Every structure is written in C-alpha cells, then in structure tokens.
Amino acid sequence: MKFFVDTADVKEIQELAATGLLDGVTTNPSLIAKSGRPFLDVIKEICAIVDGPVSAEVTATDHKTMLAEGHKLAGLAKNVCVKVPLTMDGLKTCKVLSGEGIQVNVTLCFSAAQALLAAKAGATFISPFVGRLDDIGQDGMELIADIIAIYSAYPNLKTEVLVASVRHPVHVVSAAKMGADVATLPPAVLKQMFNHPLTDKGLAAFLADWAKTGQSVL
DSSP, rough: EEEEEEEHHHHHHHHTTTTTTOEEEEEHHHHHHHHOOHHHHHHHHHHHHOOOHHHHHHEEEEEEHHHHHHHHTTTOOOOEEEEESSHHHHHHHHHHHTTTTTTTEEEEOSHHHHHHHHHHOOOEEEEBHHHHHHTTTTTHHHHHHHHHHHHHHHHOOOOOEESSSSHHHHHHHHHHHOOOOEEEEOHHHHHTTTTTTTHHHHHHHHHHHHHHOOOOOO
C-alpha cells in the first residue's frame, strides 16, 4: 500500500518525506486555504519535495474551465495529479486529461457506481471518502470493499483505489487488508501508526538495562 499525506503544510510534508515512507501528497481547496499561501506557489513547493503524485484540485465546476485549470496545474510540475470532483463535468474533464497522459484523481466519491464511472473515464485514482460516510451512519470501509471487488472483476480498469477521509489507523489497516492501492492520511494519523505503548515500554526497558552496563556503541 502506498501512503500519501493529506495536507498543504510544507513543513509537515518535509518531515514525513524525510522518513522515506511517503509516496505522494493530496491537497484540496480547504487545506490550501488553511496554509494562508498562494495556491500555485504551495503546489510547486510540494512537488519539489515529493517525487510521487501531488494532487492539486480544480476549483471550477464547468467542464471548459475545469479543463483550462487542469492544464495549468499539470504544467506546474511533472508529478502534479489534477484533482476533479465526481460530477458529470468532472468526469468529462477526467476523460480528456487522462487521454492526454495527465494523471487525474477523481475526488468526493461516495458510491461504487460513481467509482465505476470514474474508472471508465480513465481516472488514475478514485478517492472514496470513508470517514464522511461513517459520520452519517454508513460503513465507509464497505464502500472500499465494493470498489475493489468491481475493479478486480475488470482487469482493463487501471484506476487505483485511494482511500480518503481517513480518521484513524484502523481505517488504514482495514483498507490494506482489502488490497486498496493507496491511503491518504492527515499527518497526525500517519504519525499515530508509528506508536504502540508496548513499543515505548520495551524501549524504555532496553535503554535502562543498557545504561547499567556503562557502555557506549560509539
């Protein structure tokens, strides 16, 4: 499974990229707004830090303007992945951009039917929002299972399942067990995955025993 981080905070991205475990970045207009910086500047800076796909979202809602924005975003760096909403105009735009060899992330997916349409439109990634479904009493992970089952039945569909709106590490583990291709995580959730109380307890014991020896590795 590939790990993307869902943020526009450049410092957070630099810190996580330094681990060598980061495969890409996703952003959206809300995250860019929180950064308080010019949109295009942020995207270019992130693309210089991360080698993998960096999702940059269009803000238009009509096909013509979406396409123009998509072309502009794709021209910022070779690893830009244009993000479009799962609407009819969004999928029309996806079809054109993907036909031109531009990576496209189709976002705001909440049903398997939508995911099937996105794949037929040539999406590089489909982003089902599991946390937001959980919030309204539905099972977000059930949607992931359905999409994976559909895509697996048609080998000609190359769209990768990018699990989004992840709220905790359990979402990540469940998606990985199902065979999802990617999970995009808020920085806090990605950092939680490193932690376990028994790891902390064991390390403290090892260090205490080592200190008693009076030795040094260096």
